[in-house]
Amino acid sequence: xxFFLILxxxxxxxxxxxxxxxxxxxxxxxxxxxxxxxxxxxxxxxAVMVGILQILVYAGAIMVLFLFVIMxxxxxxxxxxxxxxxxxxxxxxLLLLFEFVPLxxxxxxxxxxxxxxxxxxxxxxxxxxSLFSDFVLPFEVASVLLLVAIIGAVVLAKxxx
Amino acid sequence: MMIDLGIIAAKALLVLFMVLNLAxxxxxxxxxxxxxxxxxxxxxxxxxxxxxxxxxxxxxxxDPIKLLTKEDFIPPKGDRxxxxxxxxxxxxxxxxxxAVIPFGDVLMLGERAINLQVANLNVxxxxxxxxxxxxxxxxxxxxxxxxxxxxxxxxxxxxxQMISYEIAMGLSVMGILMVYGxxxxxxxxxxxxxxxxxxxxxxxxxxxxxxxxxxxxxxxAETKRIPFDLPxxxxxxVAGYHVEYSGGKFLMFFxxxxxxxxxxxxxxxxxxxxxxxxxxxxxxxxxxxxxxTLFLPHLAVVLLQVGAFTVKVLFFCWLQILLRxxxxxxxxxxxxxxxxxxxxxxxxxxxxxxxxxxxxx
Numbered sequence: 405x406x407f408f409l410i411l412x413x414x415x416x417x418x419x420x421x422x423x424x425x426x427x428x429x430x431x432x433x434x435x436x437x438x439x440x441x442x443x444x445x446x447x448x449x450x451a452v453m454v455g456i457l458q459i460l461v462y463a464g465a466i467m468v469l470f471l472f473v474i475m476x477x478x479x480x481x482x483x484x485x486x487x488x489x490x491x492x493x494x495x496x497x498l499l500l501l502f503e504f505v506p507l508x509x510x511x512x513x514x515x516x517x518x519x520x521x522x523x524x525x526x527x528x529x530x531x532x533x534s535l536f537s538d539f540v541l542p543f544e545v546a547s548v549l550l551l552v553a554i555i556g557a558v559v560l561a562k563x564x565x
Numbered sequence: 566m567m568i569d570l571g572i573i574a575a576k577a578l579l580v581l582f583m584v585l586n587l588a589x590x591x592x593x594x595x596x597x598x599x600x601x602x603x604x605x606x607x608x609x610x611x612x613x614x615x616x617x618x619x620x621x622x623x624x625x626x627x628d629p630i631k632l633l634t635k636e637d638f639i640p641p642k643g644d645r646x647x648x649x650x651x652x653x654x655x656x657x658x659x660x661x662x663x664a665v666i667p668f669g670d671v672l673m674l675g676e677r678a679i680n681l682q683v684a685n686l687n688v689x690x691x692x693x694x695x696x697x698x699x700x701x702x703x704x705x706x707x708x709x710x711x712x713x714x715x716x717x718x719x720x721x722x723x724x725x726q727m728i729s730y731e732i733a734m735g736l737s738v739m740g741i742l743m744v745y746g747x748x749x750x751x752x753x754x755x756x757x758x759x760x761x762x763x764x765x766x767x768x769x770x771x772x773x774x775x776x777x778x779x780x781x782x783x784x785x786a787e788t789k790r791i792p793f794d795l796p797x798x799x800x801x802x803v804a805g806y807h808v809e810y811s812g813g814k815f816l817m818f819f820x821x822x823x824x825x826x827x828x829x830x831x832x833x834x835x836x837x838x839x840x841x842x843x844x845x846x847x848x849x850x851x852x853x854x855x856x857x858t859l860f861l862p863h864l865a866v867v868l869l870q871v872g873a874f875t876v877k878v879l880f881f882c883w884l885q886i887l888l889r890x891x892x893x894x895x896x897x898x899x900x901x902x903x904x905x906x907x908x909x910x911x912x913x914x915x916x917x918x919x920x921x922x923x924x925x926x
Contacts, residue, residue, distance in 0.1 A: 429647065429709060436702065456691045464698025465728075471705050472724055475717065527687050528748055 407448060415441035428474050432467060439463040453528055568677075576683045577664070584663050587882070588823035593624040595823075595886050602890045635812035640712050643809065647710035652810065652817035655703025658696045659824035665689040666831040667751040669841045669871040670848070673863055681841070681871065682751050689750040690742065693832065694735055697787065701727050703821070704789075704796060704806045711809035719805025722897060723789060723796030729904040730786040730793075736912035737779035740919040741836050744772045754840030758847070764854040766844045769837035775915045777837045779908055784829040785885060786904070788822060792892040795900055830881035838877050841870040 418441065421434035439462045446455030535543055597620050600607025608620035611627035639648050669681030686692050701724050708720020742748060745756045759767040770777050786793040797805035807818045834840060845851050846869060850860035861869070895903070 427644075429644070429706070433647065433650075433702075433706065452686055453688050453691070456686075456688050456695050460691060460695035460698055464695055464701075468698070468701050468705070468724060468728060471702075471709075472721070475705065475709055475721065528691075 408445070411441055411445050411448070415445070429471070432470050432474060435470075436463050436467045439467065453531055572677075572679055573683070576679075576681070580663050580668070580683050581660060584660060584824055584827050585820075587827045587878075588820050589625055589629075591823040591826060591882055591886070592628070592819070593621055594883065595889075596620060596624050598883070598886050599890045602887070629816065632816040633813050637812045637814060638809070640809050643712040644710040647706050648809075649814070651703050651707030651710055652814040652821070653703075654706060655700065656817045656821040656824070658700040658703075659821060659828045662693055662696045662828045663831060665692050665750055666828075666835055667754050667840060668831075668874045669867055670755070672867050680751065681867070685749065685751055688748050690738060690748045694731065697734070698731060700787075700825070703818075707810065707818070708806040711806075713809050715802045715804075716806050716808045719796045719798065719802045719808070722798075723806055726789070726793065726795060726900060726904070727787060729901065730783045730908070733779060733904055733908035733912050734783035734787065736909065736916060737776045737783060738836065739912070739916045740773045740776040741769050743916070743919050743923060744769070750835050750840075754835055754842065757839040758842045760845075760854070766839060766842065768839045768842075773837070773915070773919070775911065777833075779912050779915065780836070781833060782903075783908060784833065785888060786900070788825045788829060788885070790822065790826075790885070791889045792895050793900055794894060795897050798894075826882055826885050827878065830878045830885070833881050834874065834877040841874040843869055843873045846870070 415438050418434045418438040422431050422438060425431045425434065440459060443455040443458040443463065446452075446458060597607045599605075608623035609617055611617065611623040613622055613626075616622065639645055664683040665686055667680075667682035672679040672681055704723040704727070705720050708716040708723070711717075741753065745753045747753060747756075753769075757766065757768050761767050761771065765771060789796050795805075796802075797807075799805075802808065807815060810818060845853050846866060848863075848866065850858060850866065852858050
């Protein structure tokens with residue numbers, strides 16, 4: 405419990421840093437730290453697979469691309485905040501809050517007690533089983549979506565030159 | 566409870582101790598070995614009371630003292646915080662990666678069975694790749710925080726190179742996973758103790774020779790050393806991503822590179838060369854294919870296995886240093902072409918061929 409509180413507090417602190425920092429690279433690194441801490445939270449919940457995938461995909465791949473783009477564009481100073489964006493952003497945040505409050509208060513407490521005792525919970529075998537039997541259609545659709553994105557990127561790059 | 570925790574702490578400390586010290590010793594091997602290869606004398610100046618120990622005093626005592634007491638220069642227009650954090654980010658991943666690499670079988674101490682591996686994760690290989698993907702940050706952030714054209718170029722090159730070769734690396738391991746049917750490294754090492762046609766050890770190299778070549782190439786590229794040293798590129802970019810680093814921080818980049826070599830060697834050993842397996846050594850002793858047996862006490866068997874693992878790791882460390890001092894460098898476009906147009910398709914083909922063979926068997 406103490407461990408959870410420390411982790412949760414740190415991840416909230418880092419995610420606040422993401423938003424409130426002026427330096428874009430500092431924000432990106434704070435986001436990496438947040439994602440890493442969330443992965444550790446998954447580890448404490450015995451969901452090793454999810455935690456490792458969180459690091460591999462988000463902290464390790466997506467954020468590297470973010471940094472790559474930031475470094476190539478090198479935004480020296482951020483543009484001043486415009487009122488329109490400020491209002492729109494606040495509205496979106498409020499909407500999200502109204503979505504979340506009933507969810508958090510309405511559901512029953514967390515299901516307590518450990519998962520299946522044989523340690524197979526969240527194992528790659530179990531994940532693969534459900535991915536390739538119950539969820540095979542969404543899985544394939546997602547891979548086609550990625551393929552479309554790759555081809556689109558290639559087409560755009562070709563047109564440039 | 567306390568004893569279990571103590572055992573885990575002892576294993577973690579032992580592995581950290583071994584990797585850090587091997588990294589230091591590799592620094593010595595690199596300097597003396599390169600001298601041997603190039604017919605020079607190499608480091609021989611420093612000595613304690615006339616004892617130079619083949620340059621050991623020079624590289625293991627004099628060099629670190631010099632580096633640690635040197636002025637730590639941070640570029641005035643650079644980013645102080647990230648400039649300091651970057652070497653830590655470069656040093657951290659190779660050290661923690663070794664946690665899932667098994668360095669021996671189960672050690673029985675009385676009633677207690679100790680698995681000679683720091684963390685037995687059921688997603689061992691994914692853990693390794695996740696840590697490898699984190700090692701990009703040290704370079705990118707270090708390069709950016711230095712506020713220097715050369716280092717930024719090196720950082721961009723380094724991140725592109727590491728992302729490209731991570732893909733080939735991951736796909737090349739796929740064949741091994743299909744053969745042994747598990748992600749756990751201890752299971753993979755154990756499965757390699759079997760015998761094929763009752764005489765050939767079932768090591769990964771015999772099932773997946775192509776995967777070994779691909780993995781080895783990608784692993785060398787990940788360590789960013791010659792022939793893949795484009796992020797550093799001393800002749801074009803001065804020192805690439807760590808051009809603005811001096812003193813202890815430079816030492817961390819430098820030692821991190823050697824720790825990466827050690828970790829890569831441990832991985833190659835575990836995946837393709839039987840890990841801690843000694844050919845024909847079972848739990849109770851040697852069972853040779855020609856029928857002879859030699860029974861050994863449990864402790865001797867475990868020591869032999871740990872010793873075999875160490876010897877194999879040292880061999881691959883030496884091989885990587887040998888490569889670094891005998892091959893010319895690639896050009897940057899050649900590195901990219903090799904990664905995307907050679908290694909990646911070959912790895913995909915290898916996966917398909919393995920799948921067909923497994924189904925047809």
